Every structure is written in structure tokens, then in C-alpha cells.
Amino acid sequence: MSPSDPHTPAPPSSTDPAGPAGRDKKSASGRRAYVVVLAGDRMGEMFALGPGTSSIGRGLTADIRINDEGISRTHTTVVYQDDVYYLMDAGSTNGTFANGERVDRYPLHEGDRIQLGATSVLKFTYRDDTEEDLQRRLFESALRDRQTGLFNRGYFLNRLESDVTVALRQGKALTLVLFSVDDFEGVLGRLGIADGEILLRELAQRVQAITREDDVLARYGHDVMGLTCRWVDAMRGSRAASRIRDAVASEPFVVSGERVVISVSLGVADLGMLLEATADGLVTAAELAMRQAGRLGAGRVELYDPESEATHHT
Numbered sequence: 001m002s003p004s005d006p007h008t009p010a011p012p013s014s015t016d017p018a019g020p021a022g023r024d025k026k027s028a029s030g031r032r033a034y035v036v037v038l039a040g041d042r043m044g045e046m047f048a049l050g051p052g053t054s055s056i057g058r059g060l061t062a063d064i065r066i067n068d069e070g071i072s073r074t075h076t077t078v079v080y081q082d083d084v085y086y087l088m089d090a091g092s093t094n095g096t097f098a099n100g101e102r103v104d105r106y107p108l109h110e111g112d113r114i115q116l117g118a119t120s121v122l123k124f125t126y127r128d129d130t131e132e133d134l135q136r137r138l139f140e141s142a143l144r145d146r147q148t149g150l151f152n153r154g155y156f157l158n159r160l161e162s163d164v165t166v167a168l169r170q171g172k173a174l175t176l177v178l179f180s181v182d183d184f185e186g187v188l189g190r191l192g193i194a195d196g197e198i199l200l201r202e203l204a205q206r207v208q209a210i211t212r213e214d215d216v217l218a219r220y221g222h223d224v225m226g227l228t229c230r231w232v233d234a235m236r237g238s239r240a241a242s243r244i245r246d247a248v249a250s251e252p253f254v255v256s257g258e259r260v261v262i263s264v265s266l267g268v269a270d271l272g273m274l275l276e277a278t279a280d281g282l283v284t285a286a287e288l289a290m291r292q293a294g295r296l297g298a299g300r301v302e303l304y305d306p307e308s309e310a311t312h313h314t
Contacts, residue, residue: 031126033085035078038113040120041067041162043155044143046127049085054078056116057090069165070094070117078108078124085124087114094118119161145219147197148204156218157279160228163216164279167231167271175229175237178286179244179266182298184223187262195255199262202253207244226286234270234303241266241301249299263299265290275306 033049035056047054047064056064059073072092079086085108089096097115098106106112114122143155151159160176167174181187181203188196200223211217211227220226227244229237245266252259267289274281285304293302 034125034127035064035114035122036125037066038121038123040117040158043158049078049080051080055090066116066120067162067166068117068120069169071120075116148201148219150204150208150225151216151218153218153220156216156220156226156228159216160282161279163228163230164271164277164282168277172231173233174271174282175232175234176269176282176286177227177229177237177241177244177266178220178224178290179241179264180221180224180290180294182263182265182294187260191255191260198255199253199260202255203248203262206247210243210247234268234273237268237270238301238303241268245299245301265293265298266301267291267293267304268301269304273304273306
């Protein structure tokens, strides 16, 4: 898989919104104003607020764009007036809430929580350059698995919910691949727990190297990793899974000076093939396919089939 478009589930970053609010506005103390996404799409990202108006919504023209079914294209704005940032509803369908209260125009204070739609929660805050860097690193660590460096299960499932919502609304394809190390307990028996974690980190790095930038690779379980293939159907998802299988088998891993040969079993589930198209349903289907692959032998790819669970293999 090669890098594709810029729809990247990137690590948290400080991002200047585009448009008239593009330049940071510093307070008298030298601290900049930000909104930080606490829950929902783009969780963990920080957006700097400028001296003008910053729009928040799911539309393409929004300065701060968040994919949430309950958010309007231009849902709300943050307007800087007389040294105060005001949260102003932009005629949204479901309303703008500050600290649990629905508001039309509200002066923001440090720590205020902004809720938009069903799942999106943001926090208004001020940060200086040092605090901004620390905040970014704290959010980064909260979203990452410490052993492998991949996204963790919580971020993965949160992002999957968002991707499913977008795929269903826009009629796009979405495929989930789950894979586990074959006979991992036996591998641990030979290597020990510490070297087993090193092996998983090496595995993660090898798979990450062939993953598209706009897909999400995460540690889903102990020895289970997940890959969300955005806007990809079952056929292309199966090809991606086969590339992972082949990359793992291409050469041994070197752990503490020892050459270790492993294989992985992979399950592929296409959102469009599910009887009930939900994020939970997609995970369940991929898990069934992965387990079926493991039962049938090492190094297999199984595609979920709603008629007979997982029956197609490559």
C-alpha cells in the first residue's frame, strides 16, 4: 500500500484553522487560545484560534472540520471580540452546548466544554508554547500503545465509529482487517514476555511501513492488530491483508539476536456486506473471519461472508 490522500488519522498536533482566523491571537500573558477535541472524530487534536472568526462543522469549508452525524456543515463559530472569545451557534440543527447548557452566544472561559452533535466534545483553553508542546505530547501518549507505538484500542474504536458514520452517509466503502500472530502463546513460551513485546513492536513497524497514510493501524488486543481501510471494498481490503501476510512472512524478525519466524491469520470484513452496518457489527465480522483463518491454518486471509460467516480464503 502506498501513501494516498491527506485524510490522515495523524497523531495529535497544533493546527491553525484556515481562513480569516489563520493567525494565532496571543493574550496579554502571551498565551494562545485553542480548542482541544476531547471526544469524537479527531480526538486529541488541538486547533489554534485566531483573531477573527473560526467556524466548526462537518462541511468542507469549515475551519475546524469534524465528522459527526449530528453536526451541521457549519455548526458553530468562535468569534474574537474585545479580547473575549465568543461561542456562537450558526443555526445548527442540534444546537451548541457549553458546559451542558444550550447556548446561542456564550463568552468562553478557560476549561469550558463545548458539545456538538452526539459524540463530539471540545475544550476551550489557553496555552503558551511550552504548555502547547506538553499538551500535544500528553494527548499523543494517551492515544498510543506504549509497547508498539501504534494507536491504542480506544482511539481505534472511536475512529472506526466516525469512519462508519461517514461511509454510510456518503455511500463510501469501508473495510476492517484484524490479524493475530499464529500460536502466539508458543512464541511467548520460546521468547519470554519481554522479547514477545519486542517482537510485536517489530511486527507493528513492518506493517506500518506498508500501510496507507489515510488508514488507521492499531493494537486492538494483546497480539491482535487492526487496520481500518478507508474507502476500500472487500476485494481491495483482501489484497491489503494479503500484503500484510506476505510482509510478515518475507523474512524472519530479529529479537535479542535470535531470528524468529512467525505468521499471522487475518480476517477481512466489508461494511457493505454486513446485514447490520454498524461499527460493532464490522468488528464482530472481522473477528469471526480472523478466528476462522486461525482454525483453518497458519498464514491465511479469510473474508467475512454473512451467509456462512467466513468462508472465502486467499
